[in-house]
Amino acid sequence: MLKEERQQLILEHLKAAKKINLGDLSNMLKVSYDSVRRDVIELEDKGLLKKVHGGVVSNSYLNILAGQRKGVKKGGDLEIVISKALKFLKNNQIIILDGGTTNFFLAEQIPKSLTLTVITNSPPLAMALNEHENVEVILLGGRYYKRYQIAMGPEVSNQLKRFNADLYFMGVNGIDKTKGLTIRNYEESILKQQMMAAAKSTICCVVEEKIGVVEAYQICPIEKIDALITNLDPENYSLIGYDGVVMV
Amino acid sequence: MLKEERQQLILEHLKAAKKINLGDLSNMLKVSYDSVRRDVIELEDKGLLKKVHGGVVSNSYLNILAGQRKGVKKGGDLEIVISKALKFLKNNQIIILDGGTTNFFLAEQIPKSLTLTVITNSPPLAMALNEHENVEVILLGGRYYKRYQIAMGPEVSNQLKRFNADLYFMGVNGIDKTKGLTIRNYEESILKQQMMAAAKSTICCVVEEKIGVVEAYQICPIEKIDALITNLDPENYSLIGYDGVVMV
DNA sequence: AAAATAATTGCAAGCTTTTGCGAAATACTG
DNA sequence: CAGTATTTCGCAAAAGCTTGCAATTATTTT
Numbered sequence: 001m002l003k004e005e006r007q008q009l010i011l012e013h014l015k016a017a018k019k020i021n022l023g024d025l026s027n028m029l030k031v032s033y034d035s036v037r038r039d040v041i042e043l044e045d046k047g048l049l050k051k052v053h054g055g056v057v058s059n060s061y062l063n064i065l066a067g068q069r070k071g072v073k074k075g076g077d078l079e080i081v082i083s084k085a086l087k088f089l090k091n092n093q094i095i096i097l098d099g100g101t102t103n104f105f106l107a108e109q110i111p112k113s114l115t116l117t118v119i120t121n122s123p124p125l126a127m128a129l130n131e132h133e134n135v136e137v138i139l140l141g142g143r144y145y146k147r148y149q150i151a152m153g154p155e156v157s158n159q160l161k162r163f164n165a166d167l168y169f170m171g172v173n174g175i176d177k178t179k180g181l182t183i184r185n186y187e188e189s190i191l192k193q194q195m196m197a198a199a200k201s202t203i204c205c206v207v208e209e210k211i212g213v214v215e216a217y218q219i220c221p222i223e224k225i226d227a228l229i230t231n232l233d234p235e236n237y238s239l240i241g242y243d244g245v246v247m248v
Numbered sequence: 249m250l251k252e253e254r255q256q257l258i259l260e261h262l263k264a265a266k267k268i269n270l271g272d273l274s275n276m277l278k279v280s281y282d283s284v285r286r287d288v289i290e291l292e293d294k295g296l297l298k299k300v301h302g303g304v305v306s307n308s309y310l311n312i313l314a315g316q317r318k319g320v321k322k323g324g325d326l327e328i329v330i331s332k333a334l335k336f337l338k339n340n341q342i343i344i345l346d347g348g349t350t351n352f353f354l355a356e357q358i359p360k361s362l363t364l365t366v367i368t369n370s371p372p373l374a375m376a377l378n379e380h381e382n383v384e385v386i387l388l389g390g391r392y393y394k395r396y397q398i399a400m401g402p403e404v405s406n407q408l409k410r411f412n413a414d415l416y417f418m419g420v421n422g423i424d425k426t427k428g429l430t431i432r433n434y435e436e437s438i439l440k441q442q443m444m445a446a447a448k449s450t451i452c453c454v455v456e457e458k459i460g461v462v463e464a465y466q467i468c469p470i471e472k473i474d475a476l477i478t479n480l481d482p483e484n485y486s487l488i489g490y491d492g493v494v495m496v
Numbered sequence: 497a498a499a500a501t502a503a504t505t506g507c508a509a510g511c512t513t514t515t516g517c518g519a520a521a522t523a524c525t526g
Numbered sequence: 527c528a529g530t531a532t533t534t535c536g537c538a539a540a541a542g543c544t545t546g547c548a549a550t551t552a553t554t555t556t
Contacts, residue, residue: 002267002302003514022532032516037533053523053532123371123387130394139371139399141389141407146378151387159389159403251504270542280506285543301513301542 006031007039014049014058021055046147047173047184050213072105077207077231082106084229084248085169085205091115093166096195097125099150100171102205104128110135119163121151121191152187160198168199170225174213175206177242180222182215189217201226208232254279255287262297262306269303293359295379307379320353325455325479330354332477332496333417333453339363341414344443345373347398348419350453352376358383367413367446369399369439400435408446416447418473422461423454425490428470430463437465449474459486 006029013020013028022040026033044051050059072079078101085106089095092115097103099122107128110116114134120126121140129135142155170192174182181204183189196202202225211230222228223244230236234247254277261268261276270288274281292299298307320327326349333354337343340363345351347370355376358364362382368374369388377383390403418440422430429452431437444450450473459478470476475494480486482495 002269002300002305004298004300004305005267033533034516035514038514055532121389123374126371126392127375127397130397137392137394139387139389139392141369141387141399141403144374144385144387146385149375149378151389155389155407281543282506283504286504303542 001029001031003035003039006035007043010036010039010043010056011048014056019052019055019057025056072109077209078102078105080231081205081207081229082109085203086110088167088203088227089114089116093117094119094163096120096163096165096168096199098122098169098171098192098195099125099148102171102207103169106169106205119165121156122149123151124149148185148188150188152191156191157194160194163198165199166201168195168202170195170202170204170219172204172206172210172219173215174210175204175222175228176212176214177222179214179218181219181225182213183217183219184215186217189219192219196220196224203227203229205229249277249279251283251287254283255291258284258287258291258304259296262304267303267305273304289361293361295356295360320357325457326350326353328479329453329455329477330357333451334358336415336451336475337362337364341365342367342411344368344411344413344416344447346370346417346419346440346443347373347396350419350455351417354417354453367411369404370397371399372397396433396436398436400439404439405442408442411446413447414449416443416450418443418450418452418467420452420454420458420467421463422458423452423470423476424460424462425470427462427466429467429473430461431465431467432463434465437467440467444468444472451475451477453477455479456486 009029010020010025013025022033022036025036025040029036040049040051040056043049044056048059049056072082081102082105086109089110094117096119097107098120103120104122104125107118107125110129110132112132112134116134117136117138118125118129119138119140121142123139123144126137126139129137140151140156140159142151142153144151170181172181173184176182183192196219204225204227206228208231222242225245227246227248228242229248257277258273261273270281270284273284273288277284288297288299288304291297292304295307297304320330329350330353334357337358342365344367345355346368352370352373355366355373358377358380360380360382364382365384365386366373366377367386367388369390371387371392374385374387377385388399388404388407390399390401392399418429420429421432424430431440444467452473452475454476456479470490470493473493475496476490477496
């Protein structure tokens with residue numbers, strides 16, 4: 001069995017199971033514990049799952065590449081988040097949208113009648129707005145990171161310095177009471193800080209499963225953002241202790 | 249057995265089996281391991297499969313990107329133009345590709361093994377290079393023109409000033425002996441001039457039907473470009489009178 | 497048709513990746 | 527805090543891959 005094949009199987013299993021322990025995987029795939037372990041490490045490096053003590057959990061990192069366009073499931077967590085986020089949009093606003101699936105789907109769902117300027121470093125997101133006649137798009141250029149499908153680097157930062165947007169919708173990998181907003185890529189964490197600085201207020205959109213997750217690099221502590229949008233009711237117990245933020 | 253025949257068999261087998269290891273292929277096709285290996289490298293260059301340690305997998309297996317049709321018709325005019333254009337590419341070159349369909353398809357057909365830097369103002373083109381691991385992409389940012397799906401404006405021009413690329417592949421709407429290279433959009437005509445200035449040499453790729461066509465805005469006279477690639481034989485009568493250009 | 501050139505093939509030696517094992521370290525549980 | 531479960535690490539064997547070379551076959555040129 002090829003390594004790639006195995007990794008594919010692990011991912012498929014994870015879609016169904018949500019959490020699997022490595023021993024079971026090892027039996028199931030008929031390879032040693034170590035091989036599974038190494039596969040899982042590789043997959044984690046690619047951001048496709050998250051390793052925890054006792055097994056692996058799905059990371060719901062849908063690659064826009066993977067054909068899952070127009071992928072907001074009716075009534076799903078993501079749809080709830082997006083519908084809440086859309087309420088923040090007003091005519092003639094200038095908003096920054098960074099890369100990431102949530103923002104991509106948010107962009108797709110922007111009402112066609114709304115007049116907006118969208119600043120983004122994500123080519124797929126820019127293209128998702130092709131049919132939005134009233135949305136002007138400013139694309140930030142720089143070195144293009146294929147893996148994340150975004151532009152990053154000094155050029156992007158420089159261009160950002162000249163902007164004063166009304167809103168910034170930030171995507172993150174994890175959000176935690178004490179560790180704040182975190183992400184897996186260092187450069188991106190810096191970029192997101194700069195995007196915050198380029199906007200009057202910052203809104204963070206996350207689905208439930210990212211709550212309590214801590215990733216490698218902090219962007220900022222919780223209280224620096226102006227609003228946190230989740231699919232949960234603002235009174236939900238999972239959100240207790242996130243002080244200083246408007247919950248939506 | 250001919251090489252092409254063998255490669256066809258490999259692809260067919262892969263369609264059915266999703267994966268296969270090179271030793272088995274070697275037995276099946278009754279040629280040495282090395283020949284199979286070299287076939288597989290060629291196929292990988294064309295993006296038709298993915299080589300991994302232990303064998304090959306059909307690349308639709310790893311990525312659900314299968315639906316992404318390669319848009320060049322076999323034996324069509326465009327394919328001829330593109331195959332000629334690819335001969336100009338050498339390892340470690342820095343090339344500028346502007347928007348337009350010819351360049352988009354050219355980008356798709358760049359061999360996966362080629363190491364290049366591609367500078368572009370076209371988000372779709374940047375994304376078309378997602379699977380080209382050896383191609384670094386620099387995305388030019390600015391105002392995004394949805395209709396053409398390219399970035400244009402002063403930011404793009406400024407970024408261009410700092411580049412000294414080896415080659416610029418220019419797309420045009422029309423080419424004519426006396427009126428030169430022309431295009432429908434004024435701003436774009438200026439941008440293309442700037443791209444010419446940012447590259448050591450400029451190559452123009454056109455299919456037959458654009459020859460003799462004159463559009464609203466001239467980019468430059470014919471003799472300013474270094475090579476003209478068409479689907480026609482360089483000796484073809486349609487090309488008589490285009491002086492001062494290398495015909496390919 | 498002969499010579500020159502180019503493309504293809506197979507081989508062998510050397511190199512890299514992958515794998516499983518056992519010991520050691522670390523994280524959870526009651 | 528001890529005990530158990532889980533994870534990590536280093537290593538060496540095995541499997542697989544690459545590279546240069548020389549022989550062969552095909553193609554083009556003279």
